[in-house]
Amino acid sequence: MTEAIKVNVSEKMQKSLDSFKSDLAKVRTGRAHTGLLDHIVIDYYGSMVPINQVAGVNLGDAKTINVQPYEKSMVGKIEKAIRDSDLGLNPATSGDLIRVPMPTLTEERRRDLIKVVRTEAESAKVAMRNIRRDANDSLKKLIKEKEISEDDERRSQDEVQKITDKFIAEIDKLLQTKESELLAI
Structure with a gap:
């Protein structure tokens, strides 16, 4: 019974950690990478689809992302979606190729990005703590229903806390890495 709760906690925390990693990938450093545009969606004949389903996205060089639409009619929509995104990018179109240059980061912009990160x-971390709270509530419910002893509940709570500490340490490590990337010139 308590083992299932611990497995559930680990799975949920891993999903939260993966979500945090994808959020960090969206925060750009000075270099271009194709993952930066992954969350942008395009109106494709009435359906909202990710940019990589309507165009080829690759690196032109270290500071430029090239977007090659599969259909010429999509150039304007893709360019507008990139411009309207929260990334602060200004794409330039030449023919049917969209070039997305990465502007250099100013010191002020770097500080703002660190705040975002x-x-x-x-x-x-709040998500992790909420998962821990839910697990502890489940354990308390089991003790009320007399399915586990108080000692088992205490032991299980300690193990849930250790799992939580491990994932929070991983978040801190990822945060430190991203901050140092942002501060590197």
């Missing part, structure tokens, strides 16, 4: 990290 720290906020994301705190949100991920």
Whole structure:
């Protein structure tokens, strides 16, 4: 019974950690990478689809992402979606190729991005704590129903706390890495 709760906690925390990692990938450093555009969706004949389903996305060089639409009619929509995204990018079109240059990061912009990253990290930690709280509530419910002893509940709570500490340490490590990437010139 308690083993299932611990497995559930680990799975949920891993999903939260994966979500945090994908959020960090969206915060750009000075270099271009194709994952930066992954969350952008395009209106494709009435359906919202990810950019990589309507165009080929690859690196032109270290500071440029090239987007090659599969259909010429999609150039304007893709360019508008990139421009309207929260990334602060300004794409340039030449023929049917969209070039997305990465502007250099100013010191002020780097500080703003670090604040964003720290906020994301705190949100991920809150999610971890909520998962821990839910697990502890489940354990208390089991003790009320007399399915486990108080000692088992205490032991299980300690193990859930160890799992939580492990995932929070991983978040802190990812945060430190991203901050150092952002500060590197």
